[in-house]
Amino acid sequence: MSDTQGNQRRWYDCLPSSWVPYMEMCHISTPAPIFLIYFPHIYGAICAAAIEYQPLSKTLYTCAVLLGGTVFFSNAAHAWNDIIDAPIDRLIPRTANRPIPRGAIRPRDAFTFAGINAVGAAAFLLLLPRETALCTVPTIVGTLYYPWAKRHTYFAQVVLGYCLSWGCMVGASAMDMSKPWTDNSVLCIFLACILWTVIYDTIYSHMDLQEDIRVGVKSMAVLLQNGTKAVLWILLGCMLVLLVVAGVSSDMSIQYVAIAVGGCLTSQALMIYMVDLTVPESCWWWFANGFWITGTSVAFSLLYEYLLRLSQG
Template sequence: MSDTQGNRRRWYDCLPSSWVPYMELCHISTPAPIFLIYFPHLYGVIYAAIVRNSPVAEVLHMCSVLLTGTIFFSNAAHAWNDLIDAPIDKMIRRTKNRPIPRGAISPLSAFIFALIHAFGAACHLLVLPRDTAICTLPTVLGTTYYPWAKRHTYFPQVVLGFCLAWGAMVGASAMGIQQPWTKGTAICLFLACLFWTVMYDTIYSHMDLEEDIKIGVKSMAVYFQGKAKLLLWFVLVCMISSLILCGNMVGLGRQYMVTTVGGCLASQAMIVQMVDLKDPQNCWWWFANGFWVTGGLIAGGLVSEYVIRSV
């Protein structure tokens, strides 16, 4: 059973029954888990393409390479996370039916599965510049540590934000930006992605708030309980400020400012205002739907700028 889909039929239910637990382990009943990782890579690619005036063929090639690599990495990361989280997942209603806690997959099988997909992701580095392969190390190390973050700190959302947002650096590096982490524009794009992740994952973490408090799981939802909306408004200001700075430093025009900056401000403000942090289903709805809207707006503004400059 999926964490959120109840008894609704999933696309992979038509596969052999022995395969289904592994599909659940990947969390791919929808493409959202893949795009949580892929979107920052895409933003980095388009940002670099704008800066370097890259040809369309090169952009499409790199987007496709990073997408297939992301699929493997996503599968490995989710399997690893579920493996380490299995003792906690057993104690939470929403997650107790995940494949490892319910015994559908053994811990050893999950570990081997994660290794195989990590190897698949690593193979994609062979077609990327050497500097880009090195650039992926912070993401790999951060993702490896992330399952323990909720045991060590009240800010696992920041750890996750770093892991996902670093994809913008990887995407920029793949398109030829040397050491993008030294460029102010890339840093602003990275920070915007980090703040965005903190926002949607803080909302997501409210789904299990009461049980997390009982069993001692740490999160920003736990730390800021009762004041989380104030936190979300503050993080939203940081996110929009980062997007504006990135746009100004690159010299992006009206399309970016209206679509990405204005659109993200409107969509994220509506989410913060409307989400009921005390209602797990409401938190899920705004997380699942708001993610696609905001992610699409960031991509849309960057792509429109690239297209206009390429014409």
């Protein structure tokens, strides 16, 4: 069950009752958690395909494999996060009904579930270049550490941004780009994704601001509080600059800039302006829905550039 969905019926309620808590732990009542991981992967893959003129069949194959791996990785990461967060979740009303805190899943069973899904995600790496498996190591290390970040630093959103955005490097590596972190376009998209994650997850963390302060959980929402929106506007400006630099670095068309920057500016500016950070329901709605235009804008801009280059030979 999503933490804010109340008694609304979910797609997996038709499954056997013993399965439902595991679906809840995966947070997949909507496809948002999967796509927040998947988007950076396909950004890297399509960007590398455009730069290196990779054939369409290979690009489609790679994006399909990355999607399969993303589903399993998302399940494993959410389960791991819920295991480590369980002591904190019990103290916060919004999260106290998650499967582990309410006793629907034992931590040992949740760990087994996370391990099975981690193996499932790793299996998809067998379908990709050998170097791609090595490229996933930073994401794995960051994901393992992330649940503790909110105990250690106010910049847990930056840690999460790094974990998710490294998918750009994984996607580019899957398209046979050697050392993708040395390519300016992929690097700029990676950094832009980090800022994007910080923006939407800081809004998300405002849902529990007072409770987090009470129990001692750290976040950028706790650090910034009433100054959050001012910082988010600055981060959005930096994100847009990075997307422009990504295009310039690889001589991408003006259409890429128009779609990527225009879409991100419209959607993220609207989200920052409209969200009421003092109302948890508003924070949830914009977090769950506000990323779609941004995510698809960057994806379509890179896809357009890739198909344009293929058509020009």
